[in-house]
Each structure stands twice: as C-alpha cells, then as structure tokens.
Amino acid sequence: MPVTPFHFGPGALIKGLAPSWFCWSSFALANALIDLEPVMLFLLTGDPAHPWLHTLPGALLVAGIAATLGRAPCEWALRQWNRWLSPAQARWLGVDPGISPAQAWVGALLGTFSHLALDAVMHADVRPLWPLVATNPWRGAISLEALHLGCVAAAVLALPCWLVLRLRRRIADGGR
Numbered sequence: 001m002p003v004t005p006f007h008f009g010p011g012a013l014i015k016g017l018a019p020s021w022f023c024w025s026s027f028a029l030a031n032a033l034i035d036l037e038p039v040m041l042f043l044l045t046g047d048p049a050h051p052w053l054h055t056l057p058g059a060l061l062v063a064g065i066a067a068t069l070g071r072a073p074c075e076w077a078l079r080q081w082n083r084w085l086s087p088a089q090a091r092w093l094g095v096d097p098g099i100s101p102a103q104a105w106v107g108a109l110l111g112t113f114s115h116l117a118l119d120a121v122m123h124a125d126v127r128p129l130w131p132l133v134a135t136n137p138w139r140g141a142i143s144l145e146a147l148h149l150g151c152v153a154a155a156v157l158a159l160p161c162w163l164v165l166r167l168r169r170r171i172a173d174g175g176r
Contacts, residue, residue: 006148007031007115009155014110016161023099023107025074030066030111034059050123055130059112066108067101075099092166121147 011027037058038048052058078097085093116128120138127136142150 004031004035006151007111007118009151009153009158010114010118011107011111012158013154013161016158016165019165021103021106022110023074023103025078025099026066026070026104026107027111029070029074030063030108031115033066033070034062034112034115050119050126054116054119054123054126055128056116056132057130059116059128063105063108063112066111067104070108071099071101071104074104091170118147118151 008028008031011024011031014022014027015024034053037053038050041051042048053062075097078095078099082090082094082097116126117138120126120128120136121141122139122144124136124139126139127134128138
C-alpha cells in the first residue's frame with residue numbers, strides 16, 4: 001500500500017462485523033508500527049524497502065509490541081476521544097475505552113497479517129512468509145486498482161455495520 005490508511009478499511013469492516021472481540025485501535029497501531037520500517041529506510045536511504053518487519057517473524061514482533069506495550073496508550077487515546085465529545089456526540093460516537101488482552105492481540109495480529117498480505121500483493125520486495133517461503137507468492141495476485149478499491153470498499157461497507165451497531169446500542173439504552 002502506498003499509505004498506511006488504506007490498510008484501515010479492512011480493519012474497520014472487521015470491527016463493524018465483530019466488535020466485541022476485535023480492537024481497531026490495536027489494529028491501527030500495528031499497521032502504523034509495521035510501516036515505520038519503509039518510512040525510516042526511505043528517510044535514511046531514499047529506498048522505502050520492506051526487508052524485515054514485512055516478514056512473518058517481523059510481523060509477529062510488531063503484533064506483540066502493539067498488543068502489549070500499545071494497549072495502555074490505545075486505552076488512553078480512547079478515553080481522550082470520549083472526553084472531547086459533547087453529551088450528544090457521545091451517544092453516537094462514544095466508545096468503550098477498555099481493551100482486553102484478547103481484543104488487543106486479535107487486533108494486532110490481524111493488523112500485521114493483513115498488512116503483510118496487502119503489501120505482498122503490491123511490493124516485490126515483501127517476503128510475507130519468510131523464513132518458510134523465501135519468495136513473494138502473492139505479488140500481482142490482483143491489480144493495484146482492485147487492491148486499493150477493495151480497501152476503500154471495506155471502509156465504506158464498515159459504515160452501515162457501525163450504524164446498525166450504534167442503533168442497536170441506542171435501542172438497548174432506551175433511546176438515550
């Protein structure tokens with residue numbers, strides 16, 4: 001992906017479909033952390049390479065960091081989000097700031113593994129299954145246009161899922 005936010009669409013859809021077992025904040029954090037590698041290499045060398053974090057062991061390391069060390073900062077960010085909302089906004093946009101360890105791990109693992117899969121389709125230097133497979137078997141599996149469109153479509157599809165969940169919550173709360 002040319003920019004990490006493209007990766008957020010599939011995560012938003014997963015959150016919309018299975019909100020109670022998935023932490024989108026951990027998913028987003030894992031995606032941002034894994035892309036520190038090509039960003040730093042670009043700044044240092046001019047080449048946005050994907051040598052290590054975009055492999056199976058690298059992705060597991062990033063997921064572990066996001067799920068463990070990133071859990072408290074993600075909860076803090078969610079509490080800040082809730083504080084910025086007015087009472088009327090909070091009815092629709094407020095979130096539960098608690099993140100269970102399981103939710104953090106599911107979000108972080110899905111974040112890094114989906115990141116590997118999406119980047120492997122786009123970038124020739126990504127070796128997503130290393131050390132098990134030395135090459136990139138997914139490069140060019142679909143067109144870049146279809147890849148980008150799929151990520152955007154996932155984000156768009158996430159919106160009705162989110163609205164249904166919010167409506168159900170409001171109904172359960174007696175319309176408050």
